Amino acid sequence: MTLSLELSELATEIAREAGELARRRRxxxxxxxxxxxxxxxxxxxxxxxxEALIRDRIREARAxxxxxxxxxxxxxxESGITWVVDPIDGTVNYAYGIPAYNVSIAAVSGNxxxxxxxxxxxxxxxxxxxxxxTAALGHGAWLxxxxxxxxxxxxxxxxxxxxxxxxxxxxxxxxATVSRVMPMARDLRRMGAxxxxxxxxxxxxxxxxxxxxxxxxxxxAGELLVREAGGAVSWIDSSATRPMLIAxxxxxxxxxxxxxxxxx
Ligand code: IPD
Ligand code: CA
Numbered sequence: 001m002t003l004s005l006e007l008s009e010l011a012t013e014i015a016r017e018a019g020e021l022a023r024r025r026r027x028x029x030x031x032x033x034x035x036x037x038x039x040x041x042x043x044x045x046x047x048x049x050x051e052a053l054i055r056d057r058i059r060e061a062r063a064x065x066x067x068x069x070x071x072x073x074x075x076x077x078e079s080g081i082t083w084v085v086d087p088i089d090g091t092v093n094y095a096y097g098i099p100a101y102n103v104s105i106a107a108v109s110g111n112x113x114x115x116x117x118x119x120x121x122x123x124x125x126x127x128x129x130x131x132x133x134t135a136a137l138g139h140g141a142w143l144x145x146x147x148x149x150x151x152x153x154x155x156x157x158x159x160x161x162x163x164x165x166x167x168x169x170x171x172x173x174x175x176a177t178v179s180r181v182m183p184m185a186r187d188l189r190r191m192g193a194x195x196x197x198x199x200x201x202x203x204x205x206x207x208x209x210x211x212x213x214x215x216x217x218x219x220x221a222g223e224l225l226v227r228e229a230g231g232a233v234s235w236i237d238s239s240a241t242r243p244m245l246i247a248x249x250x251x252x253x254x255x256x257x258x259x260x261x262x263x264x
Contacts, residue, residue, distance in 0.1 A: 007107040007121035008136035014057045018050050018103045019127030030095050041166035047071050050087035058083050070217045082112040086217035090193025099128035104195035106220035114216045122221035124195045133199040133225055141202045141228035150231035150249035151204045157186030158207035158252045161197045165213040184255050198222025201247050202229035208248030208256050
């Protein structure tokens with residue numbers, strides 16, 4: 001078995017167990033542990049517990065690998081593989097009881113920095129809806145035994161999704177971006193979980209997605225899902241404080257890219 005398939009199987013197994021834990025804790029009632037960058041940026045006790053479980057499972061299976069997690073930060077490894085983990089992506093949905101949250105796990109090779117790493121394997125588990133999206137480099141993206149494919153032309157306009165960061169100071173700029181792309185859209189969705197936005201692009205449930213200010217754990221797994229489903233992912237303003245990720249089927253990605261890089 002190739003390394004990417006092996007890592008994908010492990011990512012899926014761990015994401016399944018971690019998702020079950022997240023869902024169980026959700027059913028028992030969510031307790032806030034802290035707020036982070038802003039009042040809207042929360043962390044629950046479950047985020048921490050789920051990340052600890054994932055970290056333990058990875059250590060048990062592959063002791064030499066590195067780790068980069070939203071809640072506990074980075075630990076260098078010596079194998080050249082790093083696991084990039086968001087224990088609960090869509091924490092605000094989780095706290096409110098909206099089922100659009102997920103456990104996002106990627107295994108990447110090379111330098112543990114998004115600009116230089118290559119994603120090898122991904123698993124995005126949305127336990128409240130019973131869906132695990134998986135991908136292995138060179139082996140496609142999958143959901144429940146079905147190979148995923150992004151959408152093509154969108155003659156009736158593209159169904160787009162986006163997200164806004166937690167800092168209220170950035171909302172006006174994000175809304176201005178939305179009004180720039182609306183002429184190419186049939187409608188816009190705002191799901192509140194970046195890894196699910198990307199998984200839905202991969203599954204052809206939305207045609208394109210854009211968002212500024214994502215962190216590595218928000219996009220590492222979802223990005224591989226989109227690429228392995230035949231889609232394109234790129235970054236605009238990569239040196240700015242809030243670079244923008246654009247993802248979609250090739251046609252929609254190209255249109256979004258043209259609109260969002262157009263000089264005004
Ligand atoms: C957030 C979600 C949200 C996105 C934010 C992310 P979190 O992740 O993915 O959709 O708009 O930028 O930070 O905090 O729920 O793990
Ligand atoms: Ca998170």
